[in-house]
Amino acid sequence: MLNSLRVKHFPLLLVAITISTILGCKTIKQETVKPLSVGTFLTDTTGSKLVDGGQVDLENAKVWNIPLDQKPQWLxxxxxxxxxxxxxxxxxxxxxxxxNNGGEPHPLELTFQSSGKHVTETKNAFLLNSAVVPPVTFVKNSKVHIEVPPKDMSPHSVHALLPKSGKTAYIRKDGALVIQGNGTNSELMVNALPDARILVDQNDKIALYAAPTNRYQHAVLGDDIESARLLVIETGxxxxxxxxxxxxxxxxxEGLAPLWADIHESEGRELxxxxxxxxxxxYLAVYSEAGELLAKGPAIGTGNRWRHVISADTKSNSIGVVSMPHGPGDVERYEMKDTTLEIAQANWTQYTSHAMHSRNLGRGLGFHTPKGEFEMVLVNxxxxTIALHSMNPVEVIATAPVGGELISNIVGVVDAGGNTFLAVGSDSGIRIWQSAPNKIIPN
Structure with a gap:
C-alpha cells in the first residue's frame, strides 16, 4: 500500500503583516472578527461525531417525545x-x-439566510432533486439561523459555513469548490466527490474527498462512486x-469525508x-495534514467489507469503529501506537451504525464523559432500539427504544448546566433523552 500512495505537499508561505495607521497620536486597530458558532449534523465542523463532556444515562434520563406530521430526516x-x-x-x-430550557422542549423560531441575505421562502428549501440536505446553522444576535444551500450545489453534497469568515463553501454540480460571502465569490476546480461532506477547522481550512471513481463498486454508500484523492485546502x-x-x-x-481529529503528537489535526x-x-489509515501516512490498521481480508469510523476520542487515544456494519459486525476500539493502529478492544454486540445504500453516516455517536471514559451510541x-456502549471494554451498558423505526442520524449536546441531550428521529417523531449532570465524587 505504501507504494500506491503519492503525496503532493505544497509548502505554505507564512507571512506576518502588521498594519498600524497613525493619525496624530491615535492608532486605529483592525477589529477581530468573532467566529460564528456553527451547528452541523456532524456534531462538529471537523466531522468529529463526539460530544465532549457528555454523560448519557438511558435508564434514568427524562424522555421527551415530539410528534410530527412529517418524518424527520436530519437532526x-x-x-x-x-x-x-x-x-x-x-x-x-x-x-x-x-x-430545552430546563423542562420539556418548546418550539423555537428559525430564520433562514443565504450568503448573508434573509430568505423568506423556506418551504422545500432543503429539497434538492429528492435528496434532503442536512441542515447547517449558525447562532448570531441571540437567534438560530439556517444557511440555505445554493441552488447549483451538487444535489447529494452538503454545504458548510466557515466559522472564521462566515462564508459558505459548497460543491458545485461540476465538482468545483465554491466559496462565497461578504460580497465575494470564488471557485476552485477540485473535481470533488459529488456527495462529499466538507470539513472545516477553526482557521477555515477545508478537507474533502475528490477524484470520483467507480473502480471499487461496493455501492453501499448511495452509489458506486468512491474517492481516489483527499485534499486539504487553505481559504482566505x-x-x-x-x-x-x-x-x-x-x-x-470509501466514505463521504475523513474524520479530522488531533490524535497524534504531530502539529495540527490528523485525517x-x-x-x-x-x-x-x-482498513483505517491516519495521515497528517501535510499528507504523511502516520499509521494504518489491519485489513478485514475480504473485498466488499467496510469499516465505519464513528468518532475519535483524542483524550483517550481511541477511535470508535463499526466493522462490517451491515452484518452487523464488530464494534472496535483502535489505539494509535507508533506507526500502527491496533484494535485494542472488539466485540460483536449486535448493534450497528449504517443502513445499506444510505448516505446517512451519522447513526453512531461518541461521548467523552466527565469521568474520562469513551462511550458510543449505536442502533440495532x-x-x-439504541444501545449505549462502553468502549473499554467494548460492551453494551444500556438500551432504550426509539419509539418507531429510526430514520435520522443520532445527535447529542451538553448545555451550560451540564445536562446531556441525546436525540433521534423515527417514523413516529423525535425522541429526546435528557441526562442530569454527572456528579464526580472525589476520592
Missing amino acids: LYTTLNGQAVLVATLEDGSAKAWV TENKVVTTIELESPYVF ITTISHIDMGS PTRD
Whole structure:
C-alpha cells in the first residue's frame, strides 16, 4: 500500500503583516472578527461525531417525545444562550427547531439566510432533486439561523459555513469548490466527490474527498462512486490546495469525508480515513495534514467489507469503529501506537451504525464523559432500539427504544448546566433523552 500512495505537499508561505495607521497620536486597530458558532449534523465542523463532556444515562434520563406530521430526516444540536437547541429537517423540505430550557422542549423560531441575505421562502428549501440536505446553522444576535444551500450545489453534497469568515463553501454540480460571502465569490476546480461532506477547522481550512471513481463498486454508500484523492485546502485571500493525498488503483477512500481529529503528537489535526481494496476489504489509515501516512490498521481480508469510523476520542487515544456494519459486525476500539493502529478492544454486540445504500453516516455517536471514559451510541439492525456502549471494554451498558423505526442520524449536546441531550428521529417523531449532570465524587 505504501507504494500506491503519492503525496503532493505544497509548502505554505507564512507571512506576518502588521498594519498600524497613525493619525496624530491615535492608532486605529483592525477589529477581530468573532467566529460564528456553527451547528452541523456532524456534531462538529471537523466531522468529529463526539460530544465532549457528555454523560448519557438511558435508564434514568427524562424522555421527551415530539410528534410530527412529517418524518424527520436530519437532526442537529446547537446551543443558544447556553440552552440546548434541536433542529430537524423534514421529508417535505421544511425545518423546525425546539429549545430545552430546563423542562420539556418548546418550539423555537428559525430564520433562514443565504450568503448573508434573509430568505423568506423556506418551504422545500432543503429539497434538492429528492435528496434532503442536512441542515447547517449558525447562532448570531441571540437567534438560530439556517444557511440555505445554493441552488447549483451538487444535489447529494452538503454545504458548510466557515466559522472564521462566515462564508459558505459548497460543491458545485461540476465538482468545483465554491466559496462565497461578504460580497465575494470564488471557485476552485477540485473535481470533488459529488456527495462529499466538507470539513472545516477553526482557521477555515477545508478537507474533502475528490477524484470520483467507480473502480471499487461496493455501492453501499448511495452509489458506486468512491474517492481516489483527499485534499486539504487553505481559504482566505487566496484559496489553494496545500496537500493532496492520492491513491492508486485499485485502492479508494470509501466514505463521504475523513474524520479530522488531533490524535497524534504531530502539529495540527490528523485525517482518519477508511481505505478499501477489492481483495483486502477495508482498513483505517491516519495521515497528517501535510499528507504523511502516520499509521494504518489491519485489513478485514475480504473485498466488499467496510469499516465505519464513528468518532475519535483524542483524550483517550481511541477511535470508535463499526466493522462490517451491515452484518452487523464488530464494534472496535483502535489505539494509535507508533506507526500502527491496533484494535485494542472488539466485540460483536449486535448493534450497528449504517443502513445499506444510505448516505446517512451519522447513526453512531461518541461521548467523552466527565469521568474520562469513551462511550458510543449505536442502533440495532431493525433500527428500533439504541444501545449505549462502553468502549473499554467494548460492551453494551444500556438500551432504550426509539419509539418507531429510526430514520435520522443520532445527535447529542451538553448545555451550560451540564445536562446531556441525546436525540433521534423515527417514523413516529423525535425522541429526546435528557441526562442530569454527572456528579464526580472525589476520592
